Amino acid sequence: xxxxxxKKFHLAENIFDSPDQVPARNGYGEGVVExxxxxxxxxxxCCDLTESTRNAKFKETFPNRFVEVGIxxxxxxxxxxxxxxxxxxxxxxxxxxxxxxxxWDQIRVSICYSMANVKIMGAHAGISVGPDGATHQAMExxxxxxxxxxxxxxxPCDYWETKxxxxxxxxxxRPVYMRFGRGKIPxxxxxxxxxxxxxxxxxxxxxxxTVIACGSLVYEALIAAEKxxxxxxxxRVINCHTxxxxxxxxxxxxxxxxxxxxxxxxxxxxGGLGSAVAEVVAANSPVPxxxxxxxxxxxxxxxxxxxxxKFGLDSKGIIKAVKKVLKRK
Amino acid sequence: MAVTDTQIEYLEDMATxxxxxxxxxxxxAGSGHSAxxxxxxxxxxxxxxxxxxxxxxxxxxxxxxxxxLSNAHICPVLYATLAEAGYYPKKEITTLRKLGxxxxxxxxxxxxxxxxxxxxxxxxxxxxxxxxxMAAKMDDKRSKVFCMVGDGEMNEGQIWEALMFxxxxxxxxxxxxxxxNNIQIDGFTEDVMPLEPLKDKLTSFGFHVIEVDGHNIRxxxxxxxxxxxxxxxxxxxxxxxxxxxxxxxxxPEWHGKPPNKEEAEKALSELEQLRSLGGKIxxxxx
Numbered sequence: 001x002x003x004x005x006x007k008k009f010h011l012a013e014n015i016f017d018s019p020d021q022v023p024a025r026n027g028y029g030e031g032v033v034e035x036x037x038x039x040x041x042x043x044x045x046c047c048d049l050t051e052s053t054r055n056a057k058f059k060e061t062f063p064n065r066f067v068e069v070g071i072x073x074x075x076x077x078x079x080x081x082x083x084x085x086x087x088x089x090x091x092x093x094x095x096x097x098x099x100x101x102x103x104w105d106q107i108r109v110s111i112c113y114s115m116a117n118v119k120i121m122g123a124h125a126g127i128s129v130g131p132d133g134a135t136h137q138a139m140e141x142x143x144x145x146x147x148x149x150x151x152x153x154x155x156p157c158d159y160w161e162t163k164x165x166x167x168x169x170x171x172x173x174r175p176v177y178m179r180f181g182r183g184k185i186p187x188x189x190x191x192x193x194x195x196x197x198x199x200x201x202x203x204x205x206x207x208x209x210t211v212i213a214c215g216s217l218v219y220e221a222l223i224a225a226e227k228x229x230x231x232x233x234x235x236r237v238i239n240c241h242t243x244x245x246x247x248x249x250x251x252x253x254x255x256x257x258x259x260x261x262x263x264x265x266x267x268x269x270x271g272g273l274g275s276a277v278a279e280v281v282a283a284n285s286p287v288p289x290x291x292x293x294x295x296x297x298x299x300x301x302x303x304x305x306x307x308x309x310k311f312g313l314d315s316k317g318i319i320k321a322v323k324k325v326l327k328r329k
Numbered sequence: 330m331a332v333t334d335t336q337i338e339y340l341e342d343m344a345t346x347x348x349x350x351x352x353x354x355x356x357x358a359g360s361g362h363s364a365x366x367x368x369x370x371x372x373x374x375x376x377x378x379x380x381x382x383x384x385x386x387x388x389x390x391x392x393x394x395x396x397x398l399s400n401a402h403i404c405p406v407l408y409a410t411l412a413e414a415g416y417y418p419k420k421e422i423t424t425l426r427k428l429g430x431x432x433x434x435x436x437x438x439x440x441x442x443x444x445x446x447x448x449x450x451x452x453x454x455x456x457x458x459x460x461x462x463m464a465a466k467m468d469d470k471r472s473k474v475f476c477m478v479g480d481g482e483m484n485e486g487q488i489w490e491a492l493m494f495x496x497x498x499x500x501x502x503x504x505x506x507x508x509x510n511n512i513q514i515d516g517f518t519e520d521v522m523p524l525e526p527l528k529d530k531l532t533s534f535g536f537h538v539i540e541v542d543g544h545n546i547r548x549x550x551x552x553x554x555x556x557x558x559x560x561x562x563x564x565x566x567x568x569x570x571x572x573x574x575x576x577x578x579x580x581p582e583w584h585g586k587p588p589n590k591e592e593a594e595k596a597l598s599e600l601e602q603l604r605s606l607g608g609k610i611x612x613x614x615x
Contacts, residue, residue: 043467064467070497075490078456079463085438085445086464087391105450106487110457114438114447 003226004205004234010192011203016226019186019219025123027159028180029054031166032091036062039170043083045069045076045092052182053093053123073098077106081116089117089170095129096122096138096179100145111175112150118175120145125179126266127294127311128216128304137299138179143271145177146244152197153244154178155265155273157218158187161241164195172197179215181266183304186219200247202254206236209322209329210254210261214240214273217264217292217313224318235322243273248280255285260325264292264318266308288328290321332550336379340546343413344374348573349600350409350422356593358426361434364570364583365403365479368510368543372566373410375549376475385415388442392472395461397446399454400479400508401435402585408432408441416443452485454478455505459491462503462561477506481513484522489534495561496535503561504553505536508543510570512581528565536563543568574599 005011012019036042036058043065044058050068059066069076073094080090092099100107100120111118125138145153152174156162162180169176194201203218204225213221218239225235236258238250255261261281263274274291281287294311308314347370355361377383381394398407405425412419417431424430431441435449446457458476465472478488495503507527515521524530531538537557541548543566552564570584571577574596577588588596 067463069494070490072487072490072494074452074487075456075459075494078453078487078491079460079494081446082397082457082460082462083464084460085457086461086468088464088467090460106453106456109447109450110453 004229006203006205009194009201009203010190012188012190015186015188015219015222019188021184022159022187023182023184024156024159024162024180025054025182027156027162028121028123028166029057031163032058033061035167035170036065038167039089041087042089042091042170043067045080045090047071047073047076047094047098049094049123053121055093073103074106077103078110080118081110081114084116084118089119091119091121093121093123095136096125096141097136100141100177101138104144108148112148115150116175117173119169120175120177122177122179124182126181126216127299127307127313128266129182130304130307131301133301134298139268139294139299140271141179142243142265142267142273143275146271146276150175151244152176152242154197154242155214156180156241157215157239158185158189160187160189160191160193161195165197165241168195168197181216185216188219188222198242198245198247200238200240200242200250202236202238202250204235204237206234207258208234208260209326210236210238210258211264211318211322212238212240212251212254212261212273212277213264214243216266220313220315221264221318223315224322227315228319228322233322233326240273240277243276246276246280248284251277251280252284255281255287259287260329261287261289262292262318262321262325263289266313267293269293269295288325290325292317292321332547337546340374340378343378344370344546345573345600345603346413347373347406347409349597350412351405352574352588352593352596352600354405354408354422354425355587356590357423359587360426361405361587362402362585363577363587364512364580365400365508365510366406367574367577368568368570368572369403369406369477369508370573371544371546372477372506372549373406375546375553377410377414379550380553381475382472385443388416392470394473394475395445395458397454397458397461397474397476398436398448399452399458399476400482401448401454403479404436407436411441411443414443417441451482452478452487452491455488455491459495459500459503462495462500463498465502466498466500473502473504475504475506477508480507480509480511480518480524481521483507483524492531492534499535499559500561501556501559505561505563507563507565508568509565510568512570512584514584516581531563531565536561538563538565540565540567544572573603
């Protein structure tokens with residue numbers, strides 16, 4: 001296959017064919033069980049959403065390490081902090097709109113200020129939760145977590161990466177926020193794809209422009225890059241799964257070598273990955289930037305693919321942004 | 330085990346020392362919360378110098394009892410107690426709220442030995458303490474968890490979330506102390522947002538509730554030592570805000586205000602008199 005995929009990442013062979021479709025949350029559900037097997041201090045707290053947040057397997061495997069909190073996200077954050085202070089490694093789960101949405105103050109003071117070793121799991125993140133509508137579409141969670149000192153923010157791109165991240169975060173002794181979506185998304189990485197917290201991964205080499213994406217938009221970025229190569233545009237694609245601390249080196253290198261950047265994320269335009277990238281670019285190597293994101297409005301009900309299309313959170317939206325940024329180069 | 334008069338006198342005297350420290354640190358800081366700090370000094374003396382198993386030389390001792398101050402704005406009483414117990418040098422109390430101090434305006438866990446949690450935004454401490462009690466229960470540990478909340482603080486929804494959780498899990502290693510001083514910033518608790526019948530409410534959540542005079546150390550000890558099988562406990566501690574300093578007692582304006590130099594001198598001379606009387610302060614509820 002004549003693509004420019006970086007071989008060292010061992011991405012799925014069938015990305016441009018018909019990739020497997022698996023919800024990222026399944027990766028979390030399996031990862032947290034493995035983390036639990038590796039360390040007996042791993043515990044899970046959940047707010048009446050055990051099945052949909054994919055905690056059922058952990059509950060079944062470690063019934064004595066699973067804590068049902070009821071619909072009380074604020075209390076859950078404090079409980080998790082207290083358990084962390086007593087040596088546990090709590091993963092606390094709910095939908096991202098509530099966790100970190102509803103319990104942000106508790107995350108700020110009970111967890112981050114005290115460096116509590118709590119893993120905050122935001123499920124059903126992004127607009128692709130679909131028919132539930134704007135109230136349940138977490139499109140601000142990266143912004144409100146990225147601004148908190150001490151907190152690591154991770155947005156994995158697919159099933160495998162979510163699984164690896166769920167395992168890996170137990171090994172770092174600090175608070176972490178990780179978000180993942182509800183629906184099936186293409187599996188673009190493999191069991192062999194290396195994953196390291198804090199390192200942005202250049203999945204595709206290119207010289208004309210860089211697309212820096214996270215979550216579900218990494219796949220769309222790769223598709224967009226392939227299509228653009230047909231127009232003679234060479235696109236670098238970076239999977240920036242760790243939004244904080246962000247990999248400044250990779251971003252500065254991309255700005256210098258390609259001279260234009262497009263960010264892409266399933267999140268509001270303000271405060272998310274795009275803002276994080278822009279902060280690095282503006283301070284170090286200013287180049288034109290365009291943003292693929294939800295443009296400062298609320299979502300609405302619809303099927304996931306309809307919504308992604310409507311709001312331009314797909315390869316088409318990325319292609320448009322790339323062409324626009326190249327005109328400004 | 331019966332408590333001797335000498336032990337009681339020691340604890341009363343310690344409470345007076347704690348009150349003196351509070352006055353000194355608040356006057357130097359120039360801001361902070363006087364009334365609640367003074368009002369709970371007897372409870373702190375009882376907890377840290379009689380009830381709790383802890384080791385100031387080894388603050389991270391795994392099997393220690395833990396205390397979490399949820400109404401964290403009254404941290405001067407906690408800082409004073411930790412200094413008296415030997416967690417850090419007492420001369421540091423004059424750095425409260427100053428740049429570079431380990432005694433932050435509201436507690437910062439990790440800044441000072443003996444602080445079990447950060448606090449400030451109300452109700453958070455109760456959930457944290459419940460998490461500690463849950464962890465101890467999971468691991469079959471003997472350590473106990475104590476948590477203080479203010480009565481006004483109980484307006485917060487998170488309090489009731491946490492109480493439900495503690496009741497559900499029958500955290501018998503957990504003791505909640507409600508500082509029932511009837512006052513919050515905007516006035517009397519029963520005018521701002523009525524809590525009564527508070528004892529009934531707490532009982533219905535699965536707690537063993539003991540009403541106690543928060544200034545009677547003998548009664549406090551009895552209440553702390555009373556246990557009911559498999560039930561978490563609440564001490565509904567009736568306290569007088571500003572207790573020990575006549576001109577501060579029951580005056581809402583002293584909630585969030587420090588004494589100036591002159592007021593501090595007056596307060597300290599009152600407290601010294603108290604000490605020369607063997608530390609005995611009158612118990613309104615007796």
